[in-house]
Amino acid sequence: MIEIHNIHKSFNGVKVLDGISGVFETGKTNLLLGASGTGKSVLLKCIVGLVKPDIGSVTFDGTYFTNNKLGIKQEIRRKIGMLFQSSALFDSMTVEKNIEFPLKMLGDMEKDERIDRVNTVLKRVGLEGANKKMPSELSGGMKKRVGIARAIAPHCTYLFCDEPNSGLDPLTALKIDELIKEITEEYGITTIIVTHDMNSVIEIGDKIFFLYKGKKLWEGTRDAILDTDVKELNEFIFSNRLMRDAKKIEDEEEETESNR
Numbered sequence: 558m559i560e561i562h563n564i565h566k567s568f569n570g571v572k573v574l575d576g577i578s579g580v581f582e583t584g585k586t587n588l589l590l591g592a593s594g595t596g597k598s599v600l601l602k603c604i605v606g607l608v609k610p611d612i613g614s615v616t617f618d619g620t621y622f623t624n625n626k627l628g629i630k631q632e633i634r635r636k637i638g639m640l641f642q643s644s645a646l647f648d649s650m651t652v653e654k655n656i657e658f659p660l661k662m663l664g665d666m667e668k669d670e671r672i673d674r675v676n677t678v679l680k681r682v683g684l685e686g687a688n689k690k691m692p693s694e695l696s697g698g699m700k701k702r703v704g705i706a707r708a709i710a711p712h713c714t715y716l717f718c719d720e721p722n723s724g725l726d727p728l729t730a731l732k733i734d735e736l737i738k739e740i741t742e743e744y745g746i747t748t749i750i751v752t753h754d755m756n757s758v759i760e761i762g763d764k765i766f767f768l769y770k771g772k773k774l775w776e777g778t779r780d781a782i783l784d785t786d787v788k789e790l791n792e793f794i795f796s797n798r799l800m801r802d803a804k805k806i807e808d809e810e811e812e813t814e815s816n817r
């Protein structure tokens with residue numbers, strides 16, 4: 558479980574995060590949802606320690622991360638897996654070398670053990686045998702899969718994904734979302750996903766945190782999100798025609814139900 562408390566962050570006097578608190582539960586896919594520029598990526602970076610909040614704290618399973626001793630922070634960092642927006646694979650390395658990289662950095666596995674682990678995670682993401690391929694030979698969806706394999710290779714406890722399905726076609730995007738959800742549940746990981754994709758919300762949003770201009774305006778489950786009275790959230794959701802149609806059908810069904 559990850560807890561954040563009253564996170565504030567400004568850049569050059571401009572407030573980006575304005576006091577955000579929340580609890581991200583273990584074994585769940587937690588989504589940070591919001592329009593472009595609302596501070597989703599900055600919040601994610603504050604949580605993993607890539608950006609230091611001006612005020613506020615982050616706790617990983619009860620251990621303070623922000624402002625704690627270097628040793629304790631490093632211990633937590635070892636448990637963090639991160640999937641970057643662009644997959645961020647090393648172009649000059651094979652798939653195998655890419656996934657082996659964090660294992661080498663951690664330095665607690667022998668070569669044989671590392672390759673075993675590479676093969677296990679490759680199989681888990683549906684890319685068995687792709688060890689010797691170069692990133693340039695992979696499709697966008699396959700690159701994401703390799704990115705996920707690399708993130709989970711060191712047995713991560715916490716998984717962070719920034720827009721994991723951006724740039725993918727809807728079906729591939731869905732498969733990547735489902736893979737992240739399955740892995741989260743199977744290994745009991747605390748997962749936080751940044752997204753602005755309503756399909757992801759409906760498919761895998763165990764818990765959704767809606768950000769608007771640096772504040773958390775709403776949180777709840779995917780079942781509750783279509784029935785909120787938060788104006789900004791409704792504007793965000795129903796800017797999408799498909800979502801408007803879905804809502805209309807749902808309302809009509811409810812009306813028929815209540816007329817019976």
Ligand SMILES: Nc1ncnc2c1ncn2[C@@H]1O[C@H](COP(=O)(O)OP(=O)(O)OP(=O)(O)O)[C@@H](O)[C@H]1O
Pocket residue numbers: 568569573591592593594595596597598599600753
């Ligand atoms: N290192 C930085 N220095 C200055 N400003 C920054 C920095 N990082 C982010 N910002 C600003 O903070 C704001 C929020 O950025 P952020 O990247 O978190 O948005 P986002 O919600 O992730 O948007 P998108 O959906 O487009 O990725 C933006 O106005 C951005 O310009």
Ligand SMILES: [Mg+2]
Pocket residue numbers: 597598599751
């Ligand atoms: Mg972003």
